[in-house]
Amino acid sequence: MKEVSDLASVKTVALNEKVLFHCRLCGCCCRNVKDCIMLEPMDAYRLAQYLRDQGEPVAGTEDVLARYAHPTWLADNFPVFLLNTVGTSDDCVFLKAGRCSVYEARPRVCRLYPFSVAPGERGRDFQYFLCTEKSHHFADGIVKVKEWLSQNFIREDRDVLKVDYKAVQVLDRNLRAMSEKEFQSLLFRFLYYRYYNYDLDQPFLPQFRSNLEQLRELTGGG
Template identity: 40%
Template sequence: MKNDYEIKNSKEVKLSEKVRFRCMRCGECCRHVSQTVVIEPVDAFRLAKFLQCGIEEFYDKYTDMFLVDEKTAFPVFTLKTTGNENSCIFLKGNRCTVQESKPRTCRLYPFWVHPCEDGFSYNYSIERRHHPRGSLVCVKDWMHENFREEDKAAMQEDWRVIPQIAGILKKLQPYDESIREFVLSRMLYFRHFAFELDKPFQIQFEKNNKELIAVLSKRLA
C-alpha cells in the first residue's frame, strides 16, 4: 500500500526502464527524516546483529514506536532522529555508519518497492530536484544489487499475513484497556522481539506470525 507522500513524490517505473539519477553524497536524504525511516522486523534483526546488541535493546536505543492508528494497536517503528535537522541517528557528518546493514528503504532509495499481486511494483522518487539528472540507471540492475532475497521473502510474508492479522484486530474492536494491552504486547513479542539472532530470520518470522495469528484468534473465541 503506497502512502499519499509516496504517490505525490514518485512515479511508477518498470524493471526494464532506465532513469536518470545523480547522488551528490550530501547526506540530505538522511536529514529531516523524523518518523520516516521505517524499520521492518528484518531490518531490526540485521541491524541488531551488525551493532552486536540484543534485538529489544536495538528497538529501545535506536527507534521510536507509533501506532498505525489508535483503534488497532498495530505498532510501527522508525529510526530515531537527532539535532535541529532531525538527522537519522546513524548519520555522522554526511556518512551512514550502518552502511553494510542499513534498512531496506535506504538501500533501495531513490526507489520504493511495494508487494502486489504479480510480485512487486516499483516507484522512483522525484522528491529531490537533483536526483533525476546524471547518468542512466537501469531499474532491474538497481534491484539486482540492492533488493535482497531476504527482503523479498519478508515482504511477501507480510503481504500474506498482515490482512489476516488486521482482520482479527478489527473483530476484537472496540478495545478496552486490557485488550489493547494484550494486542500490543503480543504484536511486539511475536513480530519484533522473539528472534534468536544466530538463527535464520525468515523461518522464525513465519513461525512467529503463525503463532501470533493463533494467539489473537484464541482471544476472539
Template identity: 25%
Template sequence: MTHSLSLVGAIKETGFSCTRCGTCCKESEPGSNLVMVGPEEISRIIESSGLSFEDIVEPYPDRIQEGGKDYTFGWVLRRKNDQCMFLERNRCIIYEVRPWICRTYPFMLDNSGLSVHPCEGIRTVNHTEDAQEMALNLEKRLEYEQDQDDKILKILSSHSIPAGKPVVIDAEGIKEYHG
C-alpha cells in the same frame, strides 16, 4: 525471483546516482525520513551495531486508539535531531546492514509499479548504474514487505489486541511497548 527487463529499463532511464547529500535521512517535512523496519532488519542492525532493540527503534508514530485499545503497526528507526540516528557526516554508519527502504531509495516498487521519490541524485547521470541490482533489491523488498503484511494479517486474525496498554503489531506478534 527474476527481475523484469522493463523494471531494469525504467530504473536505468531515471538516471539516478547517489550524491551522498544525506537529505533522505533528514526530516524535510514531518515524517519524511521515517524508516520502517521489520524484525529481521532490526536483528541485523542489533548484531552489527551492538545496540539494543530499544536503542534502535520506536513504534511507528501513527497510533490507533479505539475502545480502550492503543496500537500501531511496525517499527521505525529512531531519529535524533530530526535525522536518522545512523547518519554521521552524511554517511550511513550501518550501510552494510541498512534496511530495504534505504537500500532501494529513491525507488519503490508496489503492485502498481515503480515510483521514484524526489531526490537530488535523480537525472544526474544518463542512466542508473547497477540498475539490475536495484531491480533485484526492489523485488526482494516488495517480497519482504508483502511477507510482513501477510504475517501481521495472520496475527490479527488469530489474536485480539489487548486493551489498556500501548502495543505494536509486527510480523512476530503483538508487543507491549514501554516508551
C-alpha cells in the same frame, strides 16, 4: 523515505526502465526524516547483528529498538517502530559526519531508495515506484531499475516481504475486529512476536514465519 506515501512525489516504474538518478553522497535523504523511516523486523535483526559485530553491547533486537527507535501506530492502529532522529535538522540517528554509520545493515527502505515497493497486482509479487522528492538527485546519471533492484532488493528481502504482505492482511483484519481494550491487552505480546523474538545466531526467515504464526493465533487466527 516512507514507502509510497506522498503520491505527488512517486510514480510507478517497470523493471526494464532506465531513470535519471545519481547518488551524490550528500546525506540529504538522511535528514529531515522525523517519523519517516520505518524499521521492519528484519531491519532490526540485521542492525542488531551488525552492531553486535562492531562491538556494541547488543544482545538482540530489543537493544536496537530501545536505543535507536520508538513505537508508533499506523493509521489502522498497526504497531510499528520508527527510527529516531537527532539535531535541529532531524537527522537519522545513524548519520555520523554526513555518512551512514550502519551502511552495510541500513534498513530496506534506505537500500531501495530512490525506489520503493508495494504488493503487486495481476499475479505479480511486487510493484515498484520511483520516489522523486529530492529533486537534485535526478539531474544526471542513469540507473536501470532491474539492475538497481538486483543489487539492493536481494532474494531474502523478497522472500520475507512476500510472507509479510500475506500475513499482514490477516493481522490487520484481526486487529480491526478488536475493541481498543482487547488490542491494548495484547499489545506487548504482539510487539514481542513481531519484533523481539529472534535469535541473532539463527536464520531470520524461519523465525519470522514462526513468529507470524504465533501472531495469527494471538489475534484470532485466520
